[in-house]
Amino acid sequence: MPPSPCARCHDQRAVIIRPKNRQKLCRTCFLHVFETEVHETITSTSLFYPGERVAIGASGGKDSTVLAAVLKTLNERYNYGLDLCLLSIDEGIKGYRDDSLETVKRNAQQYNMPLVIVSYGDLYGWTMDQVVAQVGKKGNCTYCGVFRRQALDRGAAKLGIKHVVTGHNADDVAETVMMNLLRGDLPRLSRGTSIVTGSAASDIKRSKPLKYAYEKEIVLYAHHRQLDYFSTECIYSPEAFRGSARTLIKDLEKIRPSSILDIVKSGEDMALLVPAEVRGKGGEDEEGGGGGGGCGSQNGRTRGGEMAEMERKLKEDEAAKDREMEITSDSVPKKQQQSEQVQTPAQKKVKSQVLGTCERCGYISSQRVCKACTLLEGLNKNRPKTAIEMEVGLEDEESSSTLRRQMEKVELGGV
Amino acid sequence: MATNPEAPELGKDGAGSIAITVEFTGGLEILFANERKHHVTLPSHLDDGSRPTISYLLGHLVKNYMKDQRQELFILEGNVRPGILVLINDADWELEGEENYELQQKDNIVFVSTLHGG
Numbered sequence: 001m002p003p004s005p006c007a008r009c010h011d012q013r014a015v016i017i018r019p020k021n022r023q024k025l026c027r028t029c030f031l032h033v034f035e036t037e038v039h040e041t042i043t044s045t046s047l048f049y050p051g052e053r054v055a056i057g058a059s060g061g062k063d064s065t066v067l068a069a070v071l072k073t074l075n076e077r078y079n080y081g082l083d084l085c086l087l088s089i090d091e092g093i094k095g096y097r098d099d100s101l102e103t104v105k106r107n108a109q110q111y112n113m114p115l116v117i118v119s120y121g122d123l124y125g126w127t128m129d130q131v132v133a134q135v136g137k138k139g140n141c142t143y144c145g146v147f148r149r150q151a152l153d154r155g156a157a158k159l160g161i162k163h164v165v166t167g168h169n170a171d172d173v174a175e176t177v178m179m180n181l182l183r184g185d186l187p188r189l190s191r192g193t194s195i196v197t198g199s200a201a202s203d204i205k206r207s208k209p210l211k212y213a214y215e216k217e218i219v220l221y222a223h224h225r226q227l228d229y230f231s232t233e234c235i236y237s238p239e240a241f242r243g244s245a246r247t248l249i250k251d252l253e254k255i256r257p258s259s260i261l262d263i264v265k266s267g268e269d270m271a272l273l274v275p276a277e278v279r280g281k282g283g284e285d286e287e288g289g290g291g292g293g294g295c296g297s298q299n300g301r302t303r304g305g306e307m308a309e310m311e312r313k314l315k316e317d318e319a320a321k322d323r324e325m326e327i328t329s330d331s332v333p334k335k336q337q338q339s340e341q342v343q344t345p346a347q348k349k350v351k352s353q354v355l356g357t358c359e360r361c362g363y364i365s366s367q368r369v370c371k372a373c374t375l376l377e378g379l380n381k382n383r384p385k386t387a388i389e390m391e392v393g394l395e396d397e398e399s400s401s402t403l404r405r406q407m408e409k410v411e412l413g414g415v
Numbered sequence: 416m417a418t419n420p421e422a423p424e425l426g427k428d429g430a431g432s433i434a435i436t437v438e439f440t441g442g443l444e445i446l447f448a449n450e451r452k453h454h455v456t457l458p459s460h461l462d463d464g465s466r467p468t469i470s471y472l473l474g475h476l477v478k479n480y481m482k483d484q485r486q487e488l489f490i491l492e493g494n495v496r497p498g499i500l501v502l503i504n505d506a507d508w509e510l511e512g513e514e515n516y517e518l519q520q521k522d523n524i525v526f527v528s529t530l531h532g533g
Contacts, residue, residue, distance in 0.1 A: 015506040190425055219500060219529045231442040250497035
C-alpha cells in the first residue's frame, strides 16, 4: 500500500486516520489539530478566566497526562494566563498507586508544575490496602470512589483552588450516556454530559476539557509526543479490561468510528429535554472518578456482570421507573395520567436535597452524615457489613449511584 | 514508548526469514511477561508461499510470546481486540491494510491498549 500524504500539509506521510472524520494526518498536523480542538472546546465554553488557578487531577495515566501536557501547551500558546498545578490522590495501594505517583512526580518536573498529593491515610486514617484487608476485594471500589471525590475537593481546598479539571474523554462520556440510558437515570444522564459538573456538595468546579477527544486520539497523542504515562490496572479492580458498556462503545467505534461523538451529541441533546427540576443539582457523589483516575471502577467505567446486576436493580427500583415516566410525560401525552401519579415523589426528592454540612467532618453534604463518614464509621467499628455497604457492595461500579439511590429511598421514607 | 527500532540481531542469517520488532504498551505488556519490546523472527514465506501478514503475526505472538492465559484480552474473533491500537512503523494500521499487511524486514509493530487507566 503506497504511503498516503497528510490531508492538511500534503507533504508528510499520514500516520493517523482520525476516528471522527477519517481524515489522514501526519504526526505534526495531528498534534496541532488535536491541541486546536481542545482549545476550541475551552474557548467555546469559556471554561477558564485569565489568572484562574486550576488543579489538574493527575493519576499518572494517559488521560490526565495528556490533559496536563495539552493544557500547558495551550496556556503558553494562547496566553490563557492560567496558574496550573497537579493534584494527585494517594489511595495507599502498594505496587500500584505508589508506582503511578512516581509518574506524576516526573510529570511535575517535565511540565514544571507544582504537585500536591493528598492521601487517604492522612485524610481518613485508612489506606486502601488497609480497607481491603478489612472488607475484602469485593466492594472496596465503593470506598475508593467515595473517598476520592472528597479527597480531590479537599486537596483543591487546601491549595485554595476552585477549579479541578479531569481527564474524562469522549469515550468516557459516551459510556456514561449509555449506562444512564440503560438504567433510565435521566437526571444523571443530563448532568454527566455537561462539560462543567458543578456539584451541589462542593463549591469547587469540575470540568473535563477532553470531553470531545477520542480515547484513541489521546493514546496516539501520548504516543507521538512520547509522553511519560503509567498504564497498569489497579490491583484491586481485577477485571483487567473493561466490561460491557465499554466493550459496546469500542465495538461501535470499530464498526463506525464517529459513533462515539454521536453518542456524546445524543446525550447532550437528551439532556436538554430533561426538565430542570428532574435534573437536580447533583450530590456529593457526582461522577466519582476523574483525577484520581486509573481505577477500573471510575471514570464511569464498568465491569462485567454489572449489566445483569443493573437489570435486577432496575426491576426493584421504583424510583428509577418513576423517573422514566416523568420524561415520557412531556412528549407522550397518553401517559399523562401515569406520570401525574409519579410526579410527587420526584418533586419531594428534589426538595429534600438540601445542602448542609456533615455533622462529623464538616464536609458539605446533603445528608446529615456524609458518605465518607458513613463508610468510615463502618470501618472503624470493625463491622464492614452494615446495611448500606451490603447494598453498595452488590454493585461495585458506579457505586455512587447505588448509594445515592439508597440514600434517596431512606430520605423519602423519612420525609 | 520507545520508538527507535534497534537493528535486530536476529534473522540476518538468510533470505529465509524476516526480523521485526514488536512492542506492547499501554498495559498490554502484562500479557507478555511484562516485556515491552520483543525481537521476532518470522519465515519470509509461509508454507503456501504467501508472505507473513499481521494476521499471521498475531497467531505467532499468542503461540510463542504470550505468557498470560487470557487470550481474549488481546485477540477477539480472530483479530485484535477493539480498543487496542496497532501501529505499523508508527502509522495506524488502517493506513497499511490492517491485518492483511505483509510484514517487511525491520518493521516495527506496536500494540497499544487504550483500555487501561485514566
